[in-house]
Amino acid sequence: MSADLFExxxxxGDNTLILGHRVSExxxxxxxxxxxxxxxNTALDLIGQTQxxxxxxxxxxxxxxxxDDLAFLxxxxxxxxxxxxxxxxxxxxxxxxxxxLFDAWQELMLGALKESxxxxxxxxxxxxxKEVAYHVERSGxxxxxxxxxxxESHQRMQAALDYLYPYVGExxxxxxxxxxxxxxxxxxxxASLRDAYDARLAQVMAExxxxxxxxxxxxxxxRTGRMHTEHLGHxxxxxxxxxxAYPGATW
Amino acid sequence: xxxxxxxxxGTGVKSRDDMTPEEAAFQDRIDADIKIExxxxxxxxxxATLIRQIGQHAHSEIVGQLPEGNWITRAPxxxxxxxxxxxxxxxxxxxxxxxxxxxxxxxxxDELTEDLxxxxxxxxxxxxxxxxxxxxxxxxxxxxxxxxxxxxVPLQRxxxxxxxxxxxxxxxxxSFHQRQGYDIMMKMAQGTEAQKKMAQDALNRFWYPSLMMxxxxxxxxxxxxxxxxxxxKIDSNDELRQxxxxxxxxxxxxxxxxxxxxxxKWNEEKGGYDFSEPDWTEFFNVLKGKGPCNTERMNxxxxxxxxxxxxxDGLLAHARKRAAxxxxxx
Numbered sequence: 001m002s003a004d005l006f007e008x009x010x011x012x013g014d015n016t017l018i019l020g021h022r023v024s025e026x027x028x029x030x031x032x033x034x035x036x037x038x039x040x041n042t043a044l045d046l047i048g049q050t051q052x053x054x055x056x057x058x059x060x061x062x063x064x065x066x067x068d069d070l071a072f073l074x075x076x077x078x079x080x081x082x083x084x085x086x087x088x089x090x091x092x093x094x095x096x097x098x099x100x101l102f103d104a105w106q107e108l109m110l111g112a113l114k115e116s117x118x119x120x121x122x123x124x125x126x127x128x129x130k131e132v133a134y135h136v137e138r139s140g141x142x143x144x145x146x147x148x149x150x151x152e153s154h155q156r157m158q159a160a161l162d163y164l165y166p167y168v169g170e171x172x173x174x175x176x177x178x179x180x181x182x183x184x185x186x187x188x189x190x191a192s193l194r195d196a197y198d199a200r201l202a203q204v205m206a207e208x209x210x211x212x213x214x215x216x217x218x219x220x221x222x223r224t225g226r227m228h229t230e231h232l233g234h235x236x237x238x239x240x241x242x243x244x245a246y247p248g249a250t251w
Numbered sequence: 252x253x254x255x256x257x258x259x260x261g262t263g264v265k266s267r268d269d270m271t272p273e274e275a276a277f278q279d280r281i282d283a284d285i286k287i288e289x290x291x292x293x294x295x296x297x298x299a300t301l302i303r304q305i306g307q308h309a310h311s312e313i314v315g316q317l318p319e320g321n322w323i324t325r326a327p328x329x330x331x332x333x334x335x336x337x338x339x340x341x342x343x344x345x346x347x348x349x350x351x352x353x354x355x356x357x358x359x360x361d362e363l364t365e366d367l368x369x370x371x372x373x374x375x376x377x378x379x380x381x382x383x384x385x386x387x388x389x390x391x392x393x394x395x396x397x398x399x400x401x402x403x404v405p406l407q408r409x410x411x412x413x414x415x416x417x418x419x420x421x422x423x424x425x426s427f428h429q430r431q432g433y434d435i436m437m438k439m440a441q442g443t444e445a446q447k448k449m450a451q452d453a454l455n456r457f458w459y460p461s462l463m464m465x466x467x468x469x470x471x472x473x474x475x476x477x478x479x480x481x482x483x484k485i486d487s488n489d490e491l492r493q494x495x496x497x498x499x500x501x502x503x504x505x506x507x508x509x510x511x512x513x514x515x516k517w518n519e520e521k522g523g524y525d526f527s528e529p530d531w532t533e534f535f536n537v538l539k540g541k542g543p544c545n546t547e548r549m550n551x552x553x554x555x556x557x558x559x560x561x562x563x564d565g566l567l568a569h570a571r572k573r574a575a576x577x578x579x580x581x
Contacts, residue, residue: 017329024332027320027339028313029551031559033347033360036316040340043323047333054329068328092562145569146562153565242327242385249443251327251385251435 004180005118006061007080008187010070011177011223013053014081017071019102020046021235022089031092038138042099045131052124072243076232083222084167086232090160093153096142097160103136104200105171108193117185140204147208158210169218172197253311253375253399255466256538257304257484259477261296281482286412289355297481301411302356303372304483309349310367310374312342314548318382319391327385334431335388341424348420352413368553376534379542380460386439386446386453392432394454394461394499400425401495402465405485414483433502440506447507454503455511459529465492467531497523 024043030036054067084102089095110132113125146153172194181187205212221227242251267275273292280287287293316339323339326332350360366372377395382388400422407418439450466488469475478484486494503510514527536542540549 021324024320024323024336027323027336028316029320029555029558031555031562033313033343033350035559035562036313036343037340037347040336040343044333044336044340047329047336051329051333068330071329072327092559142566146565148572149565149567149569150561152561153568156561238324241325246443246445249327249446251331251438251442 002060002062004177005186006057007177008181009053009057009060009121010078011080011082013050013057013067013070014079015085015102015106016046016053017050018079018081018232018235019085019099020044020050021239022085022087023095023099025089026095035092039095042135042138045128045135049124049128049131052127056120056124068243072240076228076236077225079222079228079232079236080225081222081232082167082170083219083229084164084170086222086229086235087164087167088231090163091156093146093156094160094163096139096146097157098164099135100139100143100204101164101168101201102171103132103139104197104204105168105193106132107136108196108200109188109190112188112193116187121186143204143210144208147205147210154209157208161205161210162213165213166215166217166219169216170220170223173218173220173223175224253315253377253464254304254307255373255375255464257300257307257478259296259475260299260303261294261477264477264480278480281410281480284408284410286415287410288412296477297483298356300478300481301414301483302353302358305349305353305356305414305417306358306363306366306372307374309346309353309363310372311378312346312349313367314374314378314552315342317548317551318378318380318544319388321382322385322388325385326388331435338392338428338431341428345417345421345424348417352411352417355413364556368549368556370540370549373538374548375464376537376542377460377464379537379544379548380456381544383456384449384452386436386449387457389432389435389439389450390453390457392428392430393436393502394432394457395464396425396429396432397499398461398464398495400429401491401498402486408482408485410482436506436508440508450506451508454508458511459533462492462495462526462529463531463534463537465489465495467534468528493523496526500524 020043023039023046026036026039027043028036030039050071051067054070058065058067058070084098087098089098107129110125110129114122114129116122116125143157147157148154172190174189174191178187178189182189201212222229242249265274270278274294277287277293277297280291287297319335319339319342323332323335326335350363353363354360363372367374377398382391403418403422403425407415407422409415409418436450436453439446469487469489475484475487479487500510500515512527514525516525517523518525537545540546
């Protein structure tokens with residue numbers, strides 16, 4: 001059980017770590033000052049959640065690894081984030097579309113985790129869900145505003161959705177780890193969240209005047225570690241550089 | 252503070268006899284420490300000077316995100332990353348308060364932004380220097396925020412109400428940033444040989460540019476008298492620089508780092524340190540756009556503004572559609 005729980009916690013923490021990294025790349029470059037503040041705030045929340053998920057993962061593993069050890073000293077094959085969060089930022093529209101597609105999933109996942117049989121998981125979910133309620137409201141409103149904005153903004157948002165939609169399905173995959181989590185009442189079976197997600201997506205995209213692609217094909221391999229995108233290695237080589245170049249230093 | 256070389260509008264301090272009744276009443280309020288508020292009468296030159304000063308400060312907060320943002324993706328621990336993100340978010344927030352304060356003087360944020368991007372308005376010279384190693388993030392907090400606080404604390408008492416109130420909020424956050432910066436320096440200075448080397452390297456590169464933040468010597472600052480009479484400048488550049496050096500030298504000693512100035516010496520008689528002047532030729536070159544990062548900083552801001560146009564237009568178009576739909580429904 002503890003190996004499955006460790007795997008599950010890494011999936012949660014790696015999602016927030018890698019997405020937080022991506023969002024933080026916007027610092028100082030966003031279209032308007034309010035967005036600089038909002039993006040930094042979102043990245044900050046995600047990194048804070050990472051500290052909690054990976055901190056607990058290290059505790060459950062019981063080999064003395066801290067959240068920092070897990071974040072900075074694992075190689076790409078040990079990362080368990082979904083592929084969606086490692087995709088490049090693209091333009092602002094692609095970044096916010098990616099954020100909404102993730103936020104809408106995370107809101108449902110955390111909602112279920114608040115009822116987790118593991119009190120430590122429930123406690124993290126309780127705290128994180130307050131932040132994510134704000135994230136999903138903002139990313140959803142921005143997707144609607146830009147989808148139903150000008151001709152150009154509409155086209156860019158449709159292109160972002162077309163590009164990102166094939167990465168949505170992976171968030172709802174289930175494997176043996178998920179089965180073990182569901183059986184123990186620790187976490188829901190991700191597949192069970194899909195209908196509510198689809199309903200939310202349909203509502204927001206209708207308001208945004210955007211068309212959800214018919215093809216439900218899903219790229220996968222991130223959350224199992226079977227095969228990440230080429231992007232992850234570059235993220236890690238930036239993120240982990242100081243820890244790797246100066247091993248054992250205290251910062 | 253992040254405003255340097257602000258040219259005071261007007262022809263200098265007027266004597267009482269030369270003032271109109273309105274100007275005399277205005278000066279009386281300032282002398283009595285009564286705040287000037289947006290709807291109050293004020294001389295055009297007071298308004299123009301404040302717009303320059305507050306605008307330059309706001310631009311500095313915005314451009315200042317770039318050298319720190321340069322290290323967010325490479326911060327060495329999750330905690331350091333979170334602290335740096337929170338700090339950069341605060342800087343953007345400071346920019347927002349300051350643009351709002353400037354707007355009360357009758358200029359829009361978009362107009363100020365256009366003036367920054369066209370090069371008509373400046374931002375602090377300090378942000379044209381690069382952040383090259385992780386200790387630079389410590390040095391920016393310790394020295395750059397330290398120098399900013401030195402100037403901003405007196406400005407909490409400035410005569411213009413909205414500016415004064417913005418400064419009070421900003422100073423609280425800046426003090427916190429300075430402590431965080433010093434904390435990074437402590438870790439580095441007590442760390443491995445490589446970390447000590449990074450800390451010393453950061454101090455070597457940021458020392459003189461930090462001294463330049465206060466602007467040229469009082470002898471060169473021909474416009475200060477009017478700004479001081481209006482209480483939009485409280486202390487002279489040299490007074491503030493001296494205070495900064497006196498505060499910082501013992502902190503560097505505590506860290507075991509060497510300030511890169513062979514002439515640095517305690518002067519018992521004046522009760523402060525003697526120290527070398529920064530290279531003012533370099534300073535004026537940086538102001539003219541010839542600093543190490545001027546081109547990159549401006550290009551980054553111009554690109555963010557141009558790339559973001561479709562987003563601003565899109566959101567505005569949506570807001571108009573919604574408003575129109577609301578009217579149609581009523």
